[in-house]
Amino acid sequence: MCADTPETAPEYKDTLNLPQTDFPMRAGLPKREPEWLAHWEKIGIYDRLREKAAATPGARAPFTLHDGPPYANGHLHIGHALNKILKDMVVRSQQMMGRDARYIPGWDCHGLPIEWKIEEQYRAKGKNKDEVDIVDFRQECRKFAEGWVDIQRGEFKRLGVTGKWENPYLTMDFRAERIIAEEFQKFLMTGTLYQGSKPVMWSPVEKTALAEAEIEYHDHKSHTIWVAFSPKNASGDLADARVVIWTTTPWTIPSNKAVAFNPSIAYGLYRVDATEGESWTKPGDLYLFADTLAPEALAKARVTEHTRVRDVTAAELGALTLAHPFAGMDGADGFWDYPVPMIDGDHVTDDAGTGFVHTAPSHGADDYDAFVKRGWIKEMTHNVGEESEFLDHVPFFAGLQVFDRKGKESKANPAVIDKLVEAGGIIARGRTEHSYPHSWRSKAPIIFRNTPQWFASIDRPVGDNQDTYGKTIRQRALTSIDELVTWTPQKGRNRLYSMIEARPDWVLSRQRAWGVPLTCFTKKGALPTDDDFLLRNEAVNARILEAFEAEGADAWYKDGAKQRFLDGIVNPDDWDKVDDILDVWFDSGSTHAFVLRDREDGSEDGLADLYLEGTDQHRGWFHSSMLQACGTMGRAPYRGVLTHGFTLDAKGNKMSKSLGNTVSPEDVTKQYGADILRLWVAQSDYTGDLRIGPEILKGVADSYRRVRNTMRYLLGALAHFEESDRTQAEDMPELEQWVLHRLAELDSRVRDGYAAYDFQGVAQALFNFCTLDLSAFYFDVRKDVLYCDGDSIERRSARTVLDLLFHRLTTWLAPVMVFTMEEVWLERFPGPESSLHLQDMPETPVSWLNPALAAKWTGIRQARRAVTAALEIERTNKVIGSSLEAAPEVFVEDAEALDALKSVPFADVCITSAITLTQGAPSKGAFQLPEADGIGVTFHMAPGDKCLRCWKILPDVGTHTHPGTCARCSAALD
Template sequence: MCADTPDYKDTLNLPETDFPMRAGLPKREPEWLERWAKIGVYDRLREKEGREPFTLHDGPPYANGHLHIGHALNKILKDMVVRSQQMMGKDARYVPGWDCHGLPIEWKIEEQYRKKGRNKDDVPVIDFRQECRKFAEGWVDIQREEFKRLGVAGNWADPYLTMNFHAERVIAEEFMKFLMNGTLYQGSKPVMWSPVEKTALAEAEIEYHDHKSHTIWVPFKATTAPEGLEAARFVIWTTTPWTIPSNKAIAYNPKVAYGLYRVDATEEESWTSPGDLYVFADTLAADALGKSRVTEFSRVRDVTAEELAVVTCAHPFAGLDGADGFWDYDVPMIDGDHVTDDAGTGFVHTAPSHGADDYECFVKRNWMDRMTHNVGEESEFLPHVPFFAGLQVFDRKGKEGKANNAVIAKLVEAGGIIARGRVTHSYPHSWRSKAPVIFRNTPQWFAAIDKEVGDGQDQYGKTIRERALTSIDELVTWTPQTGRNRLYSMIEARPDWVLSRQRAWGVPLTCFVKKGLLPTDEGFLLRDPVVNARVAEAFEVEGADAWYADGAKARFLGNDYNADEYEQVFDILDVWFDSGSTHAFVLRDRPDGAADGIADLYLEGTDQHRGWFHSSMLQACGTKGRAPYRGVLTHGFTLDEKGNKMSKSVGNTVAPEQVIKQYGADILRLWVAQSDYTADLRIGNEILKGVADSYRRLRNTMRFMLGNLAGFSDAEKVEPADMPELERWVLHRLAELDHKVRTGYAAYDFQGVFQALFNFATVELSSFYFDVRKDALYCDGDDSLERRAARTVLDILFHRLTTWLAPVLVFTMEEVWLERFPGDESSLHLQDIPATPADWLDEPLAAKWAGIRQARRVVTAALEIQRRDKVIGASLEAAPVVHIENADVLKALKSVNFADVCITSSVSLTGDPSPAEAFRMPEVEGMGVVFEKADGAKCQRCWKILPDVGTHKHADVCGRCDTALG
């Protein structure tokens, strides 16, 4: 530019905005949270009348620690569901809640006691429960703030807690419905028992880890056997030697081939001798005999299932001195489908008090009188068991006790073992204490899921199982569909529900039993609605502590019953019953619940098929006859960047708090939106850097719109019919996207919605539409149709992109909104997604512009070569000649300002064949580009090179800029 050439920069309509390039989210997000709380956004949304309700029922997290990344994933997904439903016109309510009862909290208080040298059993139970309540209250407050920091909107001022008095009342009432409808019973069966925590555990409280167990091969001598088998011994194999003292039978499978084997020779040291006769499954004989150091053996003959059926054996400890006849009983041979010939010996040692299959075999035969009670709550042999009294399977810390080795030693002494070893295998552990559990026969309270429920709510089945399976198939939508199969198979095969726990912190089983009666006797359980009502009324006022108060039994039984004739049950309910009952005291009882007591959606991780989804289904089917939800969405677990499970000991965990401190909560939310939540999700530093890069690109798109909308008013607006084709193409894309966004949000497909919007914003807008229209926006005069139309479209884009993205980027889109619409009461989150006219759709126009954009790609690629070779510095220095063989495409390109589309100063379009030197792209047939430099001088205002520059009123500008300057 010459010294006397005017500087036209100030005459351009350059973008004006204070919206910063750098987000500063960690610092600014708390300010927006305070603002939302101050103006009461959540409550103001509830004031919008006439809307269809949508209720996502919150699965209660446990109130006992800081949030981990799985919590963040779950709560962010829930928030995106609620916000998207709200902005699509629903009244989307969200009541957060917490699980407050149960073992984890009780365990923490006990740990505090142990550090102080106190014994829990010496503390009055109500005092202990009050300490548990106080502990839970503290963590509820901490977690509430951590959840809010994620940008999660909801009724945080009035959440639900399972320990609230009304909740405890309703949980007790829901339990008493099982009492009254006949599905509650007391039974004695093996349950998974934690010797460390001294309580029964549900399947949902179990996790499996590798565990090294003893293995023993134990021969049982026949006392009654068919001819030829009198001297034979039948060998079992087990990984739980401690259960041998409780053996009551040996199981075989009639479908397995068995044989009689004779020992011919052994190593010098062996617990077998030449001539010994043993029966094994044929596929396992060689391995078992090898383990017992047999070097030579012979198969004598087949042993048939008919022969096995009449065999009776003696217990290995039968007749031992000091046993006082404890094991002097017959051990029958029984058939069982659970017996296989892929490991062991083909025979299964059967202790019905310590195994699920063993127990079912005895139930089938009505042999419940043969159950044993040999092991106590600390996994110790009880005083009546000879030789082993007081010895533990696992000690108080979950380490192996002395029981296994003592049993093995006694078997050696009795000649009742032929081999031993060790095996590492998957074994059940408590997910809280991480200690191994045992199967132990204890009196427990159960809900019968195959007994007809006597409540008259039989529309979906007469039993809990029938109702649940019908609900799964007929009443619930599953996202993803695989969730249906998982829960269906679990409920189809599950046993009765163990409701009782032997702990102190929770809602008690509010029932009474008649002394002197057996659980099977009529009148054993007191079923009196008046008594139940007294309990419920007391719990409403005093909470469940009322059950433990002095004189509680007489108070609740009243004058109609002699309190001395009844026992009060002090077991507490499984916490899964607590959370399974939330539909009653949240959905049914709260004004912000659901009118019919049924949620539109339950949303949790895949582990909740055996947890909350499962217990809620069973509980509701027992009390209201159907599922408490219409939809179930499940998400995967969080893994590190390499796909490994996160572990504090490994050091690969990602704490939400740290991500928020470094990047901000919106980056965490964007990570969720970009991920396929139906599978396991990976997260780590490199992944978060990629997410942050996507965020920056999107932020730049929003900044461009804000800058070019400065001063925009309704007076500038152009009707769609009067807009240039390029703007109408953008409107067409908006109509398509509006459909995709709404259907995607309705299907909870956040990844699909975000990907579509991200590609649109960064590719179709930033890299195409904005790129093309910068010239008109910056350089055209204020009344230019192209500039006014472009600004009108930017305004339309603004309202849609902000509301479409608001459920994901709650903070950033609020920032964008307030940059344009400041005000004390202003908030994007009070808006709905705008309706998009259907007549914006224009498929012929879209097809035409698809061809134009394809042609543009060829020109851009051709110019890029010239730029790379330093022939030109910018595309405005070019005036390419474009050869198009297709007449329709040529016509389309001539109907628009193709030079502006290509961001060149000019362009020549011809139908002549492409010369040999023309640039071509293989994927675009019939098109070639010949590079030519633009002819003329450079306009000092718009930088186009045109022949007319310098021929107008204003120096060194083109005609368009001269007009704009006036």
């Protein structure tokens, strides 16, 4: 029988089992993603998952990721997107691995940024905030926050983040404010709370104390001065010598109370021998310096020649008493005529300056500690007010500010320097640029200022009998860090541990209006050190909490509040009401109490399985939550902490609107879709800083398209797949059993990766599998069987494997590509109540693992690469157009490797019409691939005619019932 010609052959295309799917190649995510969001909202996907868990009590272990509250102020930036997407991938992966994964989003609503915005609105209208009723002002702040919560909620949902969006937690909810107050009362009742007067970081612009978490460091150009103090009690050559200090804060000199030195530093007495024409020193002057710093300091004073006279001992220094540079000045009225002692201190170094440190205990932490250590607390000064102005009692400088209302340098520093020059107390001056603390809200520099504030002691025993992990907040926190918390990455442990190990007491009070007040009363006429200074009364506390539950914290500020809370319990006239508000970090640090502990959908034991935020939260939310919980329940509120880096532009630069290098989540979702943004997160190493930009996003989109094509292929090949088509693993050909082995390997890799929050590792493993194992190999090899076979065991096995692949790939990738995998699922399993996100990852039998088979197929694939590389040369030279035109001979030196190739349909594996396997060394001129050692390929054209149905070239084509077909195709047509 002769083969048909193209003119006479029947049309066999319609007899092939070609892929059938309406799944589009182009995703159209920006347009379609909102449709799936609406679908999830309609079916109540989050609540459905909770119902699923409730239906089988105890079957699904709970997993709670507690949301660190973003601030309700402004549109989302790319850092917000990174954070919320990471959280969503954690929650979804844990849910699909069989947990009851809960996520209650929340917002931080109190605090200065919102208050600042309302004040700006007032200023624009010519209104004065202080003239507005405080309750009315707070109501405006509340309304402002509510508006931004609604905006941000919509922006977060657009990213595909699942959670209890219709009932989030807000720190300004009445019940939340009640519980924050209740948590504060625990500090009050257990003796942890105290009022102290010590230097705190103070914002002159915002007129409030700031916590460490509210500080950021920027370069700042400061005055720098070298000031000489004369001794009052010295004899011999020290009688005429002066001790020189160096400082970058001249405005603190009026508050100087001591000069510190370090006994371990070598000091010397130096004589000036010659100077430049203009110098505040003269030949014969004697000065004391640390030896390593003397040359530089003298050079700054324009001394050209000097002599080191002798050593000066620590004992000599400790015996000195100095005079303040302003002592005895006309018009000072004796204000500075007090002795200035020399004190030793370990904080003094010889890295810079003079080796002597000007000590103003009201304006520096080390200075303050040095005075507390010596019991000199009464020496504290109160010379600087809340706007960084010198108070009226300070001679020469009253009313002068360090920084003005906009954070710019004002007149205080120049005035102090000029007065020092007049007093003969300065030997050199200059300017230096250095890292200086700024408020992260106003971006203005801060000062250290002594002011009465409320503190939580972290070293005072907490009187609550919860001593399992320590008696003090610090002990409990450090024990929690080491024994109770898992850190991802581990370096987060070291960072928080070192911070808490060295931190001072927690400043709880803020002198603002929008927040939860410190609900406490102080006794009139009593001192903070008196036992009855604070009112500790459970009945009063209960009355306050009842009011807050009904009216919110505004109840504290309404007319007659003191009488309302105290009448009938104690005499209101004996007590003063504290009107400071709590540090907002106390608010957010308390969220575990009103979310994890207080809500029905919180956590069974009041603890979170995971807190997840950026690395800046080691000094922020992780830190404040740790301190707050250790003060109220004796341990950390979390079992795990995950931290991520910051987002940078494509070149690694910090994003800035002024530089024009910001990337907006809204812009990305409009151009690419949220799944591309989510995939960027998954493919990035979040443990460091992450780069993003147009070219990076294009690369992510390319990766996305490859996976999308994989899923499209699966959908097409699985058209009309029925359960009756399924075959058992043991009946499958080796190639399918190899795929099952890979699935079993990947199941372990995916689950372990998700459990360790290694999203990059999971994404890389799955993408490599889709690209290298499936698209480039398995799909390529099995197209012929899928398209051309009849009801063969090979085709049924392949389709069974594709179904198993489908269920695993969709659920494995669902936590990352939430929209696309839902689209894939609904394409195959449509329905008004259907959703992939109601599914779990299928259990994968361990019996599928077959390392011996995997090793065998590694060798087979290596040999295949040698064949395909040899054929590619012939294709490039236009000898053949398709690999089916070839029938190569393959030489295999290793007998075992040859047996492996002969045990499988190697021609089908190589997609050739025929193949000859020969043992022995490759013949001369045979193609060899370096990585396929011992294998050579000789090219031959395939003999026979082309099957008009499967396109293989075989000798038997045209000899069967159906014209122009091979035996396999003719049988399939029958």
